[in-house]
Amino acid sequence: MKCISNTEPWNKGRLMGAKPPFKLKEIWAIRIRLQLLEHTRNLALFNLAIDSKLRGCDIVNLRVRDVAHNGKAISRATILQKKTGKLVRFELTEQTRKTLDCWIEKEQLSSIDYLFSSRFKGSAHLSTRQYARIVKFWATIIGLDSSEYGTHSLRRTKATLIYRRTRNLRAVQLLLGHTKLESTVKYLGIEVDDALEIAEKTEA
Secondary structure, three states, rough: OOOOOOOOOOOOOOOOOOOOOHHHHHHHHHHHHHHHOHHHHHHHHHHHHHHEEEEEEHHHOEHHHHHEEEEOOOEEEEOOOOOOOEEEEEEEHHHHHHHHHHHHHHHOOOOOOOOOOOOOOOOOOOOOOOOHHHHHHHHHHOOOHHHHHHHHHHHHHHHHHHHHHOOOOOHHHHHOOOOOHHHHHHHHOOOHHHHHHHHOOOOO
16 A cells, blocks of 8 residues: 655756756846846856856855955966865956955955855855845846746856857866766756757758
8 A cells, every 4th residue: 555645745836957057148138237236246146156157055155265365356266166076277257356356345355254145144154045046036137937047057157158159078077177078968968959959950
């Protein structure tokens, strides 16, 4: 006799599967909205998340010293990934450096401070749950369905753009900090996307 559970599945009503990256026009739309709203922290967080391609757990744990020296953002940073225990390097574009500088100056952050502190008592830095809510806010303010986007959307965004422009899987693998190339292929979903692209260009 089978046991019947009254407990609802944890994913009931949720959209499952890989979260899509933001498109270039969506990136700029979010940036403009955050600038108009004068959300200095969110703009710095958004730009850094795209450039760094870091997982949410690594983003929220960043300290000022990880991305800035003497109060000024650096052009390249190296972070020890929490999940893999491996080092990964990433670039900070001029745009990202400027927004980080504004945020650090506005909050008068020291080198040992968390880059994105929590506004809730008992938490030293932004939690991954808070970060996830912020990502959904970004999707909402430009009219996207927030249920379709998550923190991995930010991690995948620049990696996807780089692959689309260069088709260099090895470069993307290194930037994401993946050990195996197969992981990068699966993560980007490029085999399916490339197959569809070829199919769209082929007339029967």
